[in-house]
Amino acid sequence: MNPSTSLPDAKLAPQADSSVLQIFGGHRLHGHVKISGAKNSALVIMAGALLCSGDCHIRNVPLLADVEKMGQVLSALGVKVSHQGDILDINASNITTSKAPYELVTQLRASFFAIGSILARLGVAQMPLPGGCAIGARPVDLHVRGLQAMGAEVQIEHGICNAYVPNGGRLKGAKIYLDTPSVGATETLMMAATLADGETIIENAAREPEVADLANFCNAMGAKIHGAGTSVITIEGVPQLHSVDYSIIPDRIETGTFLVAGAITRSDILLSPVVPDHLIPVIAKLREIGVQIIEEAPDCLRILPAETLKATYIETLPHPGFPTDMQAPFMALLTLAEGDSIINESVFENRLRHASELNRLGADIRVKGNTAFVRGVPNLSGAPVIGTDLRASAALVLAGLAADGQTTFQGLHHLDRGYDRLDIKLQQLGAKIKRVNEVSTPGVTSNGSTPPVTIAN
Ligand SMILES: CC(=O)N[C@H]1[C@@H](OP(=O)(O)OP(=O)(O)OC[C@H]2O[C@@H](n3ccc(=O)[nH]c3=O)[C@H](O)[C@@H]2O)O[C@H](CO)[C@@H](O)[C@@H]1O
Numbered sequence: 001m002n003p004s005t006s007l008p009d010a011k012l013a014p015q016a017d018s019s020v021l022q023i024f025g026g027h028r029l030h031g032h033v034k035i036s037g038a039k040n041s042a043l044v045i046m047a048g049a050l051l052c053s054g055d056c057h058i059r060n061v062p063l064l065a066d067v068e069k070m071g072q073v074l075s076a077l078g079v080k081v082s083h084q085g086d087i088l089d090i091n092a093s094n095i096t097t098s099k100a101p102y103e104l105v106t107q108l109r110a111s112f113f114a115i116g117s118i119l120a121r122l123g124v125a126q127m128p129l130p131g132g133c134a135i136g137a138r139p140v141d142l143h144v145r146g147l148q149a150m151g152a153e154v155q156i157e158h159g160i161c162n163a164y165v166p167n168g169g170r171l172k173g174a175k176i177y178l179d180t181p182s183v184g185a186t187e188t189l190m191m192a193a194t195l196a197d198g199e200t201i202i203e204n205a206a207r208e209p210e211v212a213d214l215a216n217f218c219n220a221m222g223a224k225i226h227g228a229g230t231s232v233i234t235i236e237g238v239p240q241l242h243s244v245d246y247s248i249i250p251d252r253i254e255t256g257t258f259l260v261a262g263a264i265t266r267s268d269i270l271l272s273p274v275v276p277d278h279l280i281p282v283i284a285k286l287r288e289i290g291v292q293i294i295e296e297a298p299d300c301l302r303i304l305p306a307e308t309l310k311a312t313y314i315e316t317l318p319h320p321g322f323p324t325d326m327q328a329p330f331m332a333l334l335t336l337a338e339g340d341s342i343i344n345e346s347v348f349e350n351r352l353r354h355a356s357e358l359n360r361l362g363a364d365i366r367v368k369g370n371t372a373f374v375r376g377v378p379n380l381s382g383a384p385v386i387g388t389d390l391r392a393s394a395a396l397v398l399a400g401l402a403a404d405g406q407t408t409f410q411g412l413h414h415l416d417r418g419y420d421r422l423d424i425k426l427q428q429l430g431a432k433i434k435r436v437n438e439v440s441t442p443g444v445t446s447n448g449s450t451p452p453v454t455i456a457n
């Protein structure tokens with residue numbers, strides 16, 4: 001499949017806090033979109049590169065603010081990081097400090113997972129509690145208990161997780177059962193176990209494709225990890241890892257987002273490269289809603305315009321269940337489906353905040369606890385909206401593409417954290433969307449509820 005267009009300038013847009021997206025909805029999309037490497041793989045693979053004292057040449061790295069921040073975390077640890085296009089070179093032969101910087105770690109989630117690799121390499125790590133999307137309390141108890149089971153002393157004090165291996169020794173293999181199949185805890189512990197003494201078994205491990213991608217990356221450096229992608233992962237510790245050249249998997253959540261973009265605008269678009277097997281619950285749900293999706297090639301999906309969208313029931317679950325990261329985009333889609341849909345968010349306790357913003361666009365959604373009741377409406381109408389987190393922001397942009405008239409979206413810093421130039425990719429598909437500088441109305445704060453006045457660049 002030949003990409004129809006290539007993306008311009010491989011650098012992030014200027015810091016997005018003062019910019020908004022103006023979307024003129026009601027236009028169909030057409031053409032091909034190139035899917036970038038997976039955010040959640042790239043970030044944890046960067047943490048995994050700390051396990052190796054040789055060169056890590058990582059390909060298909062998405063251009064994201066989170067990747068940039070993670071690079072800064074590694075640099076602050078004394079690691080050599082260079083980024084060109086979608087290639088990242090990391091050399092962690094010399095980690096000069098075990099203390100990760102608070103200002104950076106608190107801006108993203110995956111930075112915390114590096115506690116596993118730093119501890120395995122240095123026997124000591126000081127890691128501030130992480131940031132990331134504000135979608136729940138997001139504790140790190142499973143990471144901590146797993147590291148303790150491997151012989152580390154771990155304490156959280158003043159917002160910092162301090163961990164060390166007593167007597168300057170190595171972590172020890174252990175049998176660890178996770179109460180819930182946490183993606184991050186599985187990854188933290190898998191990385192820690194890679195250089196531990198003996199065998200570690202993680203039971204009730206997360207089965208997300210990004211966990212398997214991290215394991216494949218580590219194995220390509222000489223680690224001995226078996227079973228990643230299943231709920232039992234076995235890791236036989238090795239003394240050290242070697243240089244690697246590795247390519248990250250396509251982002252299944254970005255793919256799902258563009259599938260919903262096609263569905264909500266009743267468009268015919270092609271998406272590649274993708275791994276359809278990573279999208280089974282998403283594709284199944286879209287088909288149930290009435291959307292036709294064709295596998296044009298093993299790595300290429302085509303979505304065709306749906307005649308009618310039908311209501312459905314969605315419950316988010318750990319992989320291979322329906323992904324929580326696709327919940328908000330699907331809520332946007334279901335606002336325009338015929339009938340009453342129910343969405344139950346069972347992974348995070350506070351991930352329905354986009355519902356009230358979608359209602360500004362004319363949706364009919366009520367929320368009770370972790371359940372959203374979505375009554376389909378015939379159309380949406382453009383309005384100013386504010387994104388509360390990454391996928392909530394994507395949902396609002398998608399709804400804006402379908403809404404009549406102009407939608408002004410505020411919250412680009414969320415989108416830029418996790419989508420590789422979403423606005424530009426949508427423009428290339430024919431969407432009427434542009435990034436503009438916001439001029440705040442005097443007396444109204446930038447996160448205030450009064451709609452901002454905007455001018456084009
Ligand atoms: C950077 C990254 O990869 N982020 C993804 C990762 O986040 P993250 O790794 O943070 O998500 P988890 O899988 O850990 O969280 C799942 C559930 O487990 C709970 N939990 C987690 C850890 C812990 O120590 N204790 C605990 O109770 C969480 O509060 C949550 O309710 O997986 C999520 C679930 O697919 C995705 O939404 C995020 O996009």
Ligand SMILES: C=C(OP(=O)(O)O)C(=O)O
Binds near residue numbers: 109418
């Ligand atoms: C929740 C997400 O990201 P993070 O874990 O990085 O906050 C996400 O990607 O939807």
